Amino acid sequence: MQQQDTNLGKARLAAMSVLFANGVIYASWGTHVPTIKDKFDLSDSALSLSMLAVALGGILIMAWAGRWIARVGSAHASVRSAVLLSAAAFGILLVPQYALLLLWLALYGAMSAINDVAANSQATVIEATYQRPVIGSLHGSFSLGGMAGALVSSGWQAMGWPGTWHLATVCSLCALLVLSTSRWLLPESHAHAHANAGEGASTHAIEPRLKRHLVLLGGLAFLALIVEGAMYDWTAVYMRDVAHASGGFISAGYAAFSIGMACGRFSGDPVRARFSEGALVVASCALSLAGLGMALLLPGVATALIGFLICGLGTANIIPVMFASAGRAALAGGGSASNGLAVTTRLAYIGLLTGPVIVGFIAHHASLRIALAATLLGVVAIALSARRVFRFRRADPAPAANAP
Numbered sequence: 001m002q003q004q005d006t007n008l009g010k011a012r013l014a015a016m017s018v019l020f021a022n023g024v025i026y027a028s029w030g031t032h033v034p035t036i037k038d039k040f041d042l043s044d045s046a047l048s049l050s051m052l053a054v055a056l057g058g059i060l061i062m063a064w065a066g067r068w069i070a071r072v073g074s075a076h077a078s079v080r081s082a083v084l085l086s087a088a089a090f091g092i093l094l095v096p097q098y099a100l101l102l103l104w105l106a107l108y109g110a111m112s113a114i115n116d117v118a119a120n121s122q123a124t125v126i127e128a129t130y131q132r133p134v135i136g137s138l139h140g141s142f143s144l145g146g147m148a149g150a151l152v153s154s155g156w157q158a159m160g161w162p163g164t165w166h167l168a169t170v171c172s173l174c175a176l177l178v179l180s181t182s183r184w185l186l187p188e189s190h191a192h193a194h195a196n197a198g199e200g201a202s203t204h205a206i207e208p209r210l211k212r213h214l215v216l217l218g219g220l221a222f223l224a225l226i227v228e229g230a231m232y233d234w235t236a237v238y239m240r241d242v243a244h245a246s247g248g249f250i251s252a253g254y255a256a257f258s259i260g261m262a263c264g265r266f267s268g269d270p271v272r273a274r275f276s277e278g279a280l281v282v283a284s285c286a287l288s289l290a291g292l293g294m295a296l297l298l299p300g301v302a303t304a305l306i307g308f309l310i311c312g313l314g315t316a317n318i319i320p321v322m323f324a325s326a327g328r329a330a331l332a333g334g335g336s337a338s339n340g341l342a343v344t345t346r347l348a349y350i351g352l353l354t355g356p357v358i359v360g361f362i363a364h365h366a367s368l369r370i371a372l373a374a375t376l377l378g379v380v381a382i383a384l385s386a387r388r389v390f391r392f393r394r395a396d397p398a399p400a401a402n403a404p
Contacts (some may be wrong), residue, residue, distance in 0.1 A: 008130045014184035015126055016141035018078045018119045021174035023145025024152075025089045026112065027258065028170045030232045031153040031251040032093060034240055035163055040098045044368075048360020051233055053102040055353035057109030058116075062349065065114040066342055074121035075185035081115035082178040086171035088112075093164045109353065116349055117342075124327050124341045125186050133269040136320040140265030143316065146232070147258035154251035210333040213389075214340055217326050218347030220385060223378030224318045225348050227288065229355025230375050231257045231315075235308060238295075238368055243304040256305045260291070260312025268317040277321050278392035284321075285383035287314025289376055296369050318382065319348070325390060 037047050069077040088108040095101040123138040149170065156166045235253035239245040245252070264284075271280060288311050295307025323341055330340020355375065362371035 010184035011126050011186050014181040015122050015138050017177050017181040019142040020145035021178050022115055023142040024149035024174050027146040027149030031236050034236050045364040048357050051356040053105040054109035055357050057106030058113030058353040061110040061113055065117050069118050074118050077118035078122050079182040081118050083175050085111040085115045086175040090167050090171040133272050135324050136265045136268030139320045140262050143258050143261030147255050147262055150251050150255035154248040158248035214326055214343040217322050218344040220382050221322045221348030222351035225351035226355035226378055227375045229352040230359045233356035234359050242299045243301050245301045253308050257308040257312040260309040261316045264313045264316025276392045278386045278390035281386045281390055282383050284314045284318050285379045288379045296373055
């Protein structure tokens with residue numbers, strides 16, 4: 001048991017390192033969105049086009065990425081994609097022309113999408129192996145990375161240091177972090193041996209009824225990640241242009257949201273083990289509505305920061321619950337957790353990638369406040385669907401034991 005706990009701790013640390021690095025890089029790029037806007041003198045619509053390039057890069061690579069990760073394994077894919085993501089992010093501020101920037105952002109989006117899918121596949125392997133709720137804490141490391149990245153960026157900007165050196169430093173350190181812990185990541189064989197032992201589970205087939213359930217989960221995750229994607233890429237613009245923040249406070253909105261996300265996700269696993277998933281999702285939606293509503297209705301610097309913090313706390317556990325539910329449903333249906341998660345995440349990450357684009361389009365035709373408020377319609381839809389999709393009874397510790 002002690003050896004098992006030690007191996008679990010190392011595997012979690014390694015997976016958390018990958019997701020932490022991903023969060024740091026995502027935040028570092030996000031806080032430089034105003035820099036990109038000023039450098040090329042972009043309107044909101046032109047800025048949203050650059051975000052569309054990130055989204056298209058990720059969406060176009062997603063199908064190939066799934067096959068590649070399945071072939072080489074999530075552990076190997078997590079490490080290689082993290083290094084490539086670091087290199088792609090470093091080059092964003094070096095591109096001299098807007099047309100080339102769009103191509104480079106598409107490359108960055110592709111690397112980010114591959115790393116997202118690989119890291120979440122590894123998280124599923126760990127939870128399936130040890131049959132304990134761990135996905136929330138692993139997602140929490142991404143939020144912690146986002147908080148750290150935003151705070152470093154805020155301090156860097158306050159000191160007036162060059163943004164190019166900021167990305168160079170951050171991306172190099174993130175690549176080194178992932179490489180230093182990579183040997184502790186788990187191969188997929190561990191998950192199959194533990195999750196499917198004695199059940200004769202297929203690792204490939206997913207029956208139509210189960211697939212419909214996984215697609216529904218993916219659709220709701222799509223709505224949730226629209227909110228997250230909007231927060232990642234538009235909070236800095238909101239703080240500067242709507243809340244009229246200056247200096248380091250421009251990046252503080254993203255940091256506040258990330259702090260809320262990190263706190264919610266690190267506390268989410270014990271909550272998920274003690275209370276029902278449905279109740280947790282409904283409560284999370286209520287907090288998201290209250291927090292973002294406060295930031296939009298009272299757009300001062302202090303109130304916006306508090307609102308983004310509450311919104312992050314509420315948004316934190318929606319995606320981990322959905323991903324855990326998808327993996328458990330696949331296991332209960334005789335398939336593998338990884339296959340179930342793949343169906344759901346294909347739809348989910350389109351929301352993360354397209355959310356900033358949707359917000360930019362609405363902001364161009366209305367305002368940024370209206371655009372961010374529109375994302376809350378998806379949160380309402382998730383809350384209204386909770387009774388149908390999630391179980392309102394206490395979770396069993398073994399993920400393979402129960403149907404969704």
